[in-house]
Amino acid sequence: MIGRLRGVLVTRREERVCLDVGGVGYELAMTPRDLASLPGVGEEIVIHVHTHVREDEISLYGFAAEADRDLYRILLTANGVGPKLAMALLASLSAEEIIRAITGGDPDALTLAPGVGKRGAQKIVLELAPKLAGQDVEIGGAGGLTPVRQALEGLGYSTAEINSVIGELDPDDPVEDQIKSALQSLGGR
Structure with missing residues (x-):
C-alpha cells in the first residue's frame, strides 16, 4: 500500500x-x-x-495532512461509506467539524456533505462515535486541546470524563482557561 x-x-x-x-x-x-x-x-x-x-x-x-488521511480511513470503516462519500465529507466539513459532529452526537452536521442523508448520518455517528472517543484531539488536530487532555490525564481523570467536557471547550481560548473550565465542569459532576 x-x-x-x-x-x-x-x-x-x-x-x-x-x-x-x-x-x-x-x-x-x-x-x-x-x-x-x-x-x-x-x-x-x-x-x-x-x-x-x-x-x-x-x-x-x-x-495534505496525515491526520486527515487517518480520519478518512476511520470514515471508511462505517457501513455504507465508500471512498467518494468519505471524500465528500472531508470536502464539506473540516476534520475537526466531522469529529465534533460524531463525538457530539450531531448527525445533522454531517448532512451538509452531498450524498449524506439523515439516516446515513445517524448511522455514521452511531458506528463511529466509539471509535473516535478519545481520539478527537489526536486525529482532528485541534492544537489547543491536546495540552488540556494531557493535563487532565495527568490529574487522574479517565478518558470518558475528559471526553465528556472536552467538546464544550473553545480551542481558541488560552490553554490555562480551557483547563480551568474543564476542571470546573468536572468538579460539578
Whole structure:
C-alpha cells in the first residue's frame, strides 16, 4: 500500500493532481481544500496517501495532512461509506467539524456533505462515535486541546470524563482557561 508520496507537482485539476515521483506520474484524488493548500506546479510536495484497491481499479486519495488521511480511513470503516462519500465529507466539513459532529452526537452536521442523508448520518455517528472517543484531539488536530487532555490525564481523570467536557471547550481560548473550565465542569459532576 502507498502511504505517502514525495515528488514534483505536475498538474492540478478540479479534484485531482498528478505527482511525478522518480519519473512515474501518480494521479491522486484530493478535496478542494487540500488542493488549495498546495504550492504551484513544478514545486516539490509531500502528500499523505490512502490506496484503495478494488477488483477492477486501484485509486489513490491524497491528503495534505496525515491526520486527515487517518480520519478518512476511520470514515471508511462505517457501513455504507465508500471512498467518494468519505471524500465528500472531508470536502464539506473540516476534520475537526466531522469529529465534533460524531463525538457530539450531531448527525445533522454531517448532512451538509452531498450524498449524506439523515439516516446515513445517524448511522455514521452511531458506528463511529466509539471509535473516535478519545481520539478527537489526536486525529482532528485541534492544537489547543491536546495540552488540556494531557493535563487532565495527568490529574487522574479517565478518558470518558475528559471526553465528556472536552467538546464544550473553545480551542481558541488560552490553554490555562480551557483547563480551568474543564476542571470546573468536572468538579460539578
